[in-house]
Amino acid sequence: MKRTLSDYPNLQRQRQQLLQQLSGLQELRRGSLTDQFLMVKRKDGSRVKRGPYPLLTRKQGAKTVSRRLTDSALVPLYRQQIQALRQFETVGDGLVRVGEQLSDLAVAEVGQKKLLVELEQAAEVRRLAAALAARQTPDFEAWESLLLQAARQGGAGVLGTLLSHGQQYAPREVILCPCGQRMRSRGRRSKGLLTTLGRVPFARSFYQCPPCSQGCFPDDERLDIVPTTYAPGVRRLLARAGSQSHFAQAAEDLRCYAGLTVEAREIERVAEAVGRQVEQWLSAQQERILQALGTSVPTAVSEATFYIRFDGTGVPVRKSELVGRRGKQADGSARTREAKLGCVFTQVGLDQEGYPQRDPHSTT
Numbered sequence: 001m002k003r004t005l006s007d008y009p010n011l012q013r014q015r016q017q018l019l020q021q022l023s024g025l026q027e028l029r030r031g032s033l034t035d036q037f038l039m040v041k042r043k044d045g046s047r048v049k050r051g052p053y054p055l056l057t058r059k060q061g062a063k064t065v066s067r068r069l070t071d072s073a074l075v076p077l078y079r080q081q082i083q084a085l086r087q088f089e090t091v092g093d094g095l096v097r098v099g100e101q102l103s104d105l106a107v108a109e110v111g112q113k114k115l116l117v118e119l120e121q122a123a124e125v126r127r128l129a130a131a132l133a134a135r136q137t138p139d140f141e142a143w144e145s146l147l148l149q150a151a152r153q154g155g156a157g158v159l160g161t162l163l164s165h166g167q168q169y170a171p172r173e174v175i176l177c178p179c180g181q182r183m184r185s186r187g188r189r190s191k192g193l194l195t196t197l198g199r200v201p202f203a204r205s206f207y208q209c210p211p212c213s214q215g216c217f218p219d220d221e222r223l224d225i226v227p228t229t230y231a232p233g234v235r236r237l238l239a240r241a242g243s244q245s246h247f248a249q250a251a252e253d254l255r256c257y258a259g260l261t262v263e264a265r266e267i268e269r270v271a272e273a274v275g276r277q278v279e280q281w282l283s284a285q286q287e288r289i290l291q292a293l294g295t296s297v298p299t300a301v302s303e304a305t306f307y308i309r310f311d312g313t314g315v316p317v318r319k320s321e322l323v324g325r326r327g328k329q330a331d332g333s334a335r336t337r338e339a340k341l342g343c344v345f346t347q348v349g350l351d352q353e354g355y356p357q358r359d360p361h362s363t364t
């Protein structure tokens with residue numbers, strides 16, 4: 001019989017009933033009880049049937065072993081215990097039968113869910129494609145955006161599978177709490193990720209430290225999505241769009257170019273967070289370079305005044321470089337072209353006459 005998900009509660013109920021029956025069975029005995037009759041020879045040579053004697057018979061390996069029960073008062077108890085084992089076997093079979101049906105349902109459920117999602121998406125794409133194809137004039141751009149949408153949906157599905165595959169088959173390492181204790185797995189927690197392909201659900205393991213109850217998500221750390229629900233690709237886009245224009249404009253651009261719907265204030269938040277990370281990275285790099293050179297790290301706040309100066313001067317060039325250039329000569333022709341030279345430097349103090357003094361090592 002083909003079972004559907006609606007059978008699930010009924011099967012669960014059956015299982016509970018069987019388990020209850022099982023817990024009521026305590027004294028169990030293998031074997032069976034039979035009545036034994038013996039033919040006994042009397043003194044006068046005649047034979048007489050004696051019995052019945054109750055006999056407990058059971059298999060032991062390949063042999064069958066029998067034992068006579070001498071106390072007939074115990075026979076009903078033996079019978080009860082043997083009967084209980086029969087019940088135990090029946091209930092056990094019932095549990096296996098229900099378990100197999102539940103197994104089939106679980107397998108079917110996974111397949112059904114996946115199929116439903118895929119069918120829904122495919123049906124939507126087909127519906128739109130049919131509507132577009134029915135038009136008198138072809139709409140190239142509509143085809144493009146429709147297929148892009150279909151490709152994104154498919155890609156988001158694959159991305160979700162990759163994430164859950166990685167989560168299931170990643171080697172389980174020991175996670176240590178900052179307090180030094182070993183953290184324990186506390187099951188999975190879900191979060192929705194916004195990726196460049198669309199929304200993708202992600203269920204990852206949560207670890208907690210029993211003594212200090214600090215928690216962490218090791219998979220989030222591995223995937224670089226610790227305090228955020230934006231995938232790395234989306235964060236790059238948000239930071240870039242946010243750095244190019246007003247955040248409202250950035251939201252508009254992202255919708256248009258990447259099909260992403262993100263509020264302006266979210267873009268602001270992510271762009272600023274990424275900006276802070278870049279700043280930290282840059283100053284760490286700078287520190288590393290300066291340490292390698294044996295120079296001390298300059299403090300962020302400096303008393304120095306920073307100058308940028310430039311000037312231009314005429315440089316004689318070949319005639320071929322002067323074609324079409326107006327110059328200062330009487331006939332309007334030119335003999336030189338202007339080259340601009342600039343430098344940046346800091347001021348270290350003032351000289352005796354009160355003029356600023358340039359730090360010669362700072363000039364670039």
Ligand SMILES: [Zn+2]
Nearest residue numbers: 177179209212
């Ligand atoms: Zn701890």
